[in-house]
Amino acid sequence: MQRVVTRRAFSGIQKLPKRQYSSSKPDGTTHFGFKEVPAVEKENLVKGVFSSVATSYDVMNDAMSMGVHRLWKDDFVSGLNPGNPKVGVQTRCIDVAGGTGDIALRILDWAREKHADRDLSVDLVDINPNMLEEGRTRFRKTMYHNTPQVNFFVGNAQELSPEQFPSNTYDLYTIAFGIRNCTSVPDVLREAYRVLKPGGTFACLEFSKVTNPLFAQVYDAYSFSVIPILGSILASDRDSYQYLVESIRKFPSQEDFAQMIRDAGFHTAKGEKAWQNQWGGIACVHTGVKL
Ligand SMILES: C[S@@+](CC[C@H](N)C(=O)[O-])C[C@H]1O[C@@H](n2cnc3c(N)ncnc32)[C@H](O)[C@@H]1O
Structure with a gap:
């Protein structure tokens, strides 16, 4: 693909139109952690959580995972190997729910360091302006500041505006x-399927199901007792971190999520090859290719 950059970088966070969307259950409710709430309310509840944790998000991530989330993210990006050494070929990436930019920054660094690629671009999308603002501040300290390599958008992963995110645009979609x-x-x-080019890759890093029952017990004990306390001490916000722990338990198993990815039209590897567990399934990488 020829390198054509038409949008200005760092021209401010770009807003997208608001929308309503469907419930995940027939009775119109969905889960918010372990609570059942009307589906239409979940978006605002989640926004509240991330607005509340935005300024302490990066510190808390290190504290909760004892720095291990960095290894998971490094692994995620190195496995995707983004970038292209050919001059004039631009790899277009979109990092959705990108928050403070951990993945976008890793993608850009990987492309530059491993492929000498300074053309790859990342569109960083998040529903929460507070999280994005943290990301923007962080990027100001990097060489990508004021370059067309990164753009920030307020947007909902469930409905990316077709004007800003046209169909068949991206080579790589990360979440x-x-x-x-x-x-x-x-x-x-x-939406991931829509915005990817044919042949483009969908890649998701998410908390998942721990496969070893003994390890699962230890992990549960740690998550439910230590993480909310850390949230309370370091971020003065126990409830948000209680939600984060509960939301992990409500997410589908590796197998079920792989099936959802296939149901969306993506090609995945067969069986357990469709995902790669990290740390026994605490986190997991799923990938799929748009045919
Ligand atoms: C746990 S953070 C992850 C941030 C970043 N990807 C990382 O790995 O550090 C989850 C992010 O998802 C965003 N988010 C939640 N619901 C969203 C939605 N419907 N559309 C886009 N972003 C959403 C939140 O605002 C938050 O920034």
Whole structure:
């Protein structure tokens, strides 16, 4: 693809139109952590969580995972190997629910360091302006500031505006620790499929099901006792971190999520090859290709 960059970088966070979307259950409710709530309310509840944690999000991620989330994210991006050494060929990436930019930054660094690629671009999309603002501040300290390599958008993963995110546009779609917060996972997958080019890759890093029962017990004990306390001490916000732990338990198993990806039209590897567990299934990478 020829390198054509028409949008200005760092021209401010670009807003997208608001929308309503469908419930995940016939009775119009969905889960918000372990609570059942009207589906139309979940988006605002999730926004409240991330507005509340935005300024402490990066510190809390390190504290909760003892830095391990960095390894998961490194692994995720290195496995995707983004970038292209050919001059004049631009790889277009979209990082949805991109938050403070952990994945976008890794993608850009990987392309530059491994492929000498300074043309790859990432559109970073998140529903929460507070999280995006943290990301923008962070990018100001990097070499990507004021370059066309990164753009920020307020947007809903479940309905990406076709004007800003036309169909068949991206080579790589990433979503890390974001999809479980969305009210309708099928809607997110449908949009991912739409915006990817044929041959483009969908890649999701998400908390998942721990496969070893003994390890699962230890992990449960840690998550439910330590993480909300850390949230309370470091972020003065126990409830948001209680939600984050609960939301992990409500997310589908590796197998079920792989099937949802296939149902959205993506080609995946067969059986358990469709995903790669990290740390025994605490986190998991799913990929699919748009045919
Ligand atoms: C746990 S953070 C992950 C941030 C980043 N991807 C990372 O790995 O550090 C989840 C993000 O998903 C965003 N989010 C939640 N629901 C969303 C939606 N429907 N559309 C887009 N972003 C959403 C939140 O605002 C938050 O920034």
